[in-house]
Amino acid sequence: MEVKLAPKIKKNLLFGYSAIRSANFTLQASVLPLVQWLATRKKRDLPKSFSEHFRQTLPKLQSLLLKDSENISNNIYPVEVLLPESPVAHVLRLPVIIVDAFAAAKRREKKETKEFQERLMDLVEETPEYYKRNFHFQTNGYFGEDSAKIYDHQVEVLFSGTADAMRRLIIPRLKKHFNNDDGLGKHFLEIGCGTGSLTRFIALAFPKAKITCVDLSSSYLKVASQRLKKFDRINYLQGAAESLSLKSETFDAVFSCFLFHELPKAVRLQVIHEGKRLLRPGGFYGLVDSIQKDDDVSLNWALEQFPMDYHEPFYKDYIQNSIESLFKEAGLKSIESEFGFFAKVVTGVA
Numbered sequence: 001m002e003v004k005l006a007p008k009i010k011k012n013l014l015f016g017y018s019a020i021r022s023a024n025f026t027l028q029a030s031v032l033p034l035v036q037w038l039a040t041r042k043k044r045d046l047p048k049s050f051s052e053h054f055r056q057t058l059p060k061l062q063s064l065l066l067k068d069s070e071n072i073s074n075n076i077y078p079v080e081v082l083l084p085e086s087p088v089a090h091v092l093r094l095p096v097i098i099v100d101a102f103a104a105a106k107r108r109e110k111k112e113t114k115e116f117q118e119r120l121m122d123l124v125e126e127t128p129e130y131y132k133r134n135f136h137f138q139t140n141g142y143f144g145e146d147s148a149k150i151y152d153h154q155v156e157v158l159f160s161g162t163a164d165a166m167r168r169l170i171i172p173r174l175k176k177h178f179n180n181d182d183g184l185g186k187h188f189l190e191i192g193c194g195t196g197s198l199t200r201f202i203a204l205a206f207p208k209a210k211i212t213c214v215d216l217s218s219s220y221l222k223v224a225s226q227r228l229k230k231f232d233r234i235n236y237l238q239g240a241a242e243s244l245s246l247k248s249e250t251f252d253a254v255f256s257c258f259l260f261h262e263l264p265k266a267v268r269l270q271v272i273h274e275g276k277r278l279l280r281p282g283g284f285y286g287l288v289d290s291i292q293k294d295d296d297v298s299l300n301w302a303l304e305q306f307p308m309d310y311h312e313p314f315y316k317d318y319i320q321n322s323i324e325s326l327f328k329e330a331g332l333k334s335i336e337s338e339f340g341f342f343a344k345v346v347t348g349v350a
């Protein structure tokens, strides 16, 4: 009896921790409308039935966190994924985030989407046109190290502390594909790795796998490599996911997280083709990203609201063109999808 109860108790404890973490980020998010008002003297337009939407989304948030806790208690990934950062670092970042939210609100008001510091212009010049912008109206877009240092915290504020749990939706899929092994002899490629949040979870879940991380931003890669320095199995490569100078059929898995909604449609397909080229036959292709239109009809309102609040020029097209059909078009097989809160994980086999 006791043995049977243990995983349940573990799951409930983990869920309790995640719920408190989520409440902390939700509280931080509640300050942002005031920051926006101070910056613009304008009240943010909320959807009319905001409280009804909130009541609708809360159970979905809870079920994502419960599933995540269950995955940990079932040893699909280790409890270290929940290890909190130093509370001092967390608290010291808050004023920086508020100052950045103020600057972003000003940029949103002026519809300013291409504002970079002079010192970063060489980095900006060498990237594709679609990338040269202040995604989310964030300071210096993806080009500055300052932006990289607050990015993950900002994403957790945006998603009420569920972003990491959404990222982890892909791990059970990878584990299933590799028969629950530890990644020994396997080489994974993560594209658009950003500051390495998902990379860290994958490195913990597959303690023997080698991982190559790609991103267009050298600043984000720098922060990722500092953050993940204890893992000597990870290497970093600056480049565009749609054309990588890597040998064909090199990797056992290619995956990304929150990358595709920031790409123009044609580039989305090129990225999948490029990933497929790099996969060994039978290799795993997967991504986590925003749900798309009608994946969950009750959340369609949020998909319409998101590109109004944040600079996300490709999002409207992204939600209308199913990732599953792009996977099919690229010739991937055994395509499957699963949803969790605002995210979907789509997987296929080369």
Ligand SMILES: C[S@@+](CC[C@H](N)C(=O)[O-])C[C@H]1O[C@@H](n2cnc3c(N)ncnc32)[C@H](O)[C@@H]1O
Pocket: 131, 142, 155, 167, 191, 192, 193, 194, 195, 196, 197, 198, 214, 215, 216, 217, 220, 239, 240, 241, 242, 256, 257, 258, 259, 262
């Ligand atoms: C929304 S962020 C997601 C970062 C990270 N994967 C996460 O889970 O938070 C998108 C990332 O993709 C990178 N990116 C955008 N377009 C890219 C491309 N064509 N090739 C490689 N990286 C790209 C950006 O620099 C950024 O780090």
